[in-house]
Amino acid sequence: MMRPNVTEQLAGIRRILADVVAPHVADPYPADVLAGVLAVLDTLSRWDEIPDFLRWDSERCNSILAIAGAQTVGFAGDPLDLDALAEHQRDARRALEAAMPVVLADAAARTAMVGYFRERCGRFPLASTSVGRTARVEGITSAHTAR
Amino acid sequence: MSIADGLATWLADETGHHVEIQGLRRTSNGFSRENWVFDASWNGEHHPLIARRDPVGSVLDTDRRIETAVLCALAHTEVPSPVLRWADVDGIRLGRPALIMDLAPGSCQPLVLNGDRPIEARVALARRIYGRLADIHLLDWTELGLGEHLVDPGQHAAGAALDHWQGELRRVQLDPEPELAFVLAWLRSNAPPNERTTLVHGDFKPGNLLLGDDRDGDGDGDGDGDGDGDADGGGTDVTAVLDWETVHLGDPHEDLGWVTNPLRAGEHRIAGHWEPADLLRLWTARTGWTPDLDVVHWWQVLANVKLSIIVLSGTHAFVDHRLDRVHQSPVMLYRILLDQIGA
Structure with missing residues (x-):
């Protein structure tokens, strides 16, 4: 069903770029950009975790808002609609951001929020595992620091 | 008009001669500016030059007027900096603001302190590098006339920096970032005078320096071949401090926080040999000023907030098809920030 699936296609595209294209990219700038693209393709392998992550993210924000006595954000969309899930998650995170003074004034809510922030770092499905990473592919190297 | 044609026309207007542009290539260095290296010939002379043009999309939006004023002022100091030839701050010549500078001698080695030179040579080099940072702080900016171009935040430097970066966050964020709101609240309530x-400087690091070549090949550049880097002959030194685009007036603790940021240890530290305490001791010996470690820590936290916002700026530019690099969420920086503020 749906073969090659998304995971297989991403892995295949990465292999083609690394094995077929990269060895023939000699100019420094495009070679550097290509190394960055390959590193990012690695991070997309967890794409299928996104719907569950969005649901988890929204629920955790709402639970903190509830502890702080702030207004929570309801969801009336289709649970299989990715855009609706993303919009709900954005609304919930925005509500948490807006409620920051209230949350900080409530010790239990603050503790819950810090716990949420820390857990979210581990669960986040679309990020590299390090901030300053180096991608080395077929002789091209790119240091992808934040600046 | 191609960038080669644009450069030839621009330089011809400036020099009054027909100008040939050769070997034009975009280097991979720099995420915030386009760097174009080329040789220009006019009146029978060859000139290796670099044009730095604002990109369509960047991780940083800064003002070329300020950078130009500072580069001109630095030319009259002992801080080695690029020699600015011409500036087009309005972007008339190449479509976007651009500066043309002499291609300074030396090489850019971002991880030089943890490279393959002997340890003594690397420590000696570290002392030279961070001595230059102290030299920047010691410049008399009023004497240099920079008060006309830069705003002195006075005792509110920390608050001014927070205002600036919160404004940048509002400008670039595509999604809510409650983690940053949390850390910014901590910074606001702990802002030091x-x-x-x-x-x-704002972005001082080995990757923003040019280093001269060793003369004896042993890595320390002192000319005696023993690699101890202790010599009197100068040795490998900073030939230019680059990337003045984030330069401003403020608290020197800001640069100290930037270069002692634990996240950037691979660039600034040599484990067991050149630690932040060594750097701060050197800075004190050079400037005569004693850093406040709590204040340094505050600026270390802001350093990672800045990096987070720079990443978000890159995300914004990528989504708008203005940047050729993918910047994903800075969630890993958020974990570091939580550790830094003890949350």
């Missing part, structure tokens, strides 16, 4: 306004 500034006791001394200096020139602040």
Whole structure:
């Protein structure tokens, strides 16, 4: 069903770029950009975790808002609609951001929020595992620091 | 018009001669500016030059007028900096603001302190590098006339920096970032007063320096071949401090926080040999000023907030098809920030 699936296609595209294209990219700038693209393709392998992550993210924000006595954000969309899930998650995170003074004034809510922030770092499905990473592919190297 | 044609026309207007552009290539260095290296010939002379043009999309939006004023002022100091030839701050010549500078001698080695030179040579080099940072802080910016171009935040340097970066966050964020709201609240409630306004480079690091070549090949450049780097002959030194685009007036602790940021240890530290305490001791010996470690820590936290916002700026530019690099969420920086503020 749906073969090659998304995971297989991403892995295949990465292999083609690394094995077929990269060895023939000699100019420094495009070679550097290509190394960055390959590193990012690695991070997309967890794409299928996104719907569950969005649901988890929204629920955790709402639970903190509830502890702080702030207004929570309801969801009336289709649970299989990715855009609706993303919009709900954005609304919930925005509500948490807006409620920051209230949350900080409530010790239990603050503790819950810090716990949420820390857990979210581990669960986040679309990020590299390090901030300053180096991608080395077929002789091209790119240091992808934040600046 | 191609960039080669644009450069030839621009330089011809400036020099009054027909100009040939050769070997034009975009280097991979730099995420915030386009760097175009080329040789220009006019009147029978060859000139290796670099054009730095604002990109369509960048991780940083800064003002070329300020950078130009600072580069001109630095030409009259002992801080080695690029020689600015021409500036087009309005972007008339190449479509976007651009500066043309002499291609300074030396090489850019971002991880030089943890490279393959002997340890003594690397420590000696570290002392030279961070001595230059102290030199920048010691510049008399009023004497250099920079008060006309830069705003002195006085004792409110920390608050001014927070205002600036919160404004940048509002400008670039595509999604809510409650983690940053949390850390910014901590920074706001702990902002230290500034006791001394200096020139602040804003992005001082080995990757923003050019280093001269070793003369004896042993890595320390002292000419005696023993690699101890202790010599009197100068040795490998900083030939230019680059990337002045984030320069401003403020608290020198800001640069100290930037270069002692634990996240950037791979660039600034040599484990067991050149630690932040060594750097701060050197800075004190050079400037005569004693850093406040709590204030340094505050600026270390802001350093990672800045990096987070720079990443978000890159995300924004990528989504708008203005940047050729993918910047994903800075969630890993958020974990570091939580550790830094003890949350």
